[in-house]
Amino acid sequence: MRIGELARRAGVSTRTLRYYESRGLLPTRREVNGYRVYDDGDLRLVEQIRTLQDFGFGLEETRPFVECLRAGHPTGDSCPASLDVYRGKLAELDTLIDELRAVRHEVGAQLARAESDLPDPPDPLCQMKG
Amino acid sequence: MRIGELARRAGVSTRTLRYYESRGLLPTRREVNGYRVYDDGDLRLVEQIRTLQDFGFGLEETRPFVECLRAGHPTGDSCPASLDVYRGKLAELDTLIDELRAVRHEVGAQLARAESDLPDPPDPLCQMKG
DNA sequence: CCTTGCGTTGACGTCGGCGTCAAGGTCTAG
């Protein structure tokens, strides 16, 4: 399989695949003419990367998973290093969510205060008259 | 007051102030020699911008607040446009928080599954022997 | 021979909010 087919099957662009390769996440096997050649294992690598990316992982954070798969393990998270990344991400998410909730609370309070200072323009069809 | 003093009092860099000006958020009054000149009202503008930025608002989102202040209103959120930004941000935060919680749930599940498949290396001082 | 559809590398563009020079002008104190 060449880069175009892998791209189609993985649902990414060829540019993305070349970028992953430049980051050392994909192997660099070539045909005689210089074309990149891939197999189903490489498809799994890309799928693993995409899954994690969709979760908001940075590319570097996917590296342990990729290396785990390339080492022959059944899944990308069959290795301790991957689990550490999971744990780190959980902590990061917890922190972030807490911060966002605090901000949400703040903004909500500001909105409430501002709304009470400046009551919104009354409905013209249902205006209070006295 | 000139740019350096405003920067100190607002706790930002002069670069930041010039950037705000380039975005049309700060006025462009000058002394005879070309130096920028500011007053306390401008300090309030910068403080308003910083407050919102700390909440995660983009610069463009601070514009209604800034214009509201510059229009002479007592606070940046004394205008309907500002309230709309508040409301939009609240919706955005709610969506984002929900997404992050979903991701957190997913990642947590993956970690649990992977940990059960690959129990962590037992404590070397308390290793099971039989 | 020519087109079509693949592939290749290299390099610049994107987005936000500035940081960080570079090269110069202005004003004040000594």
Place this chain on the structure above:
DNA sequence: CTAGACCTTGACGCCGACGTCAACGCAAGG
């Protein structure tokens, strides 16, 4: 006169994950 502390504009750098374009090679069909 000079040092220094301030100011000016302009322009490139940064981060991440690519998009997009240029200019070219390779292979097959008509």
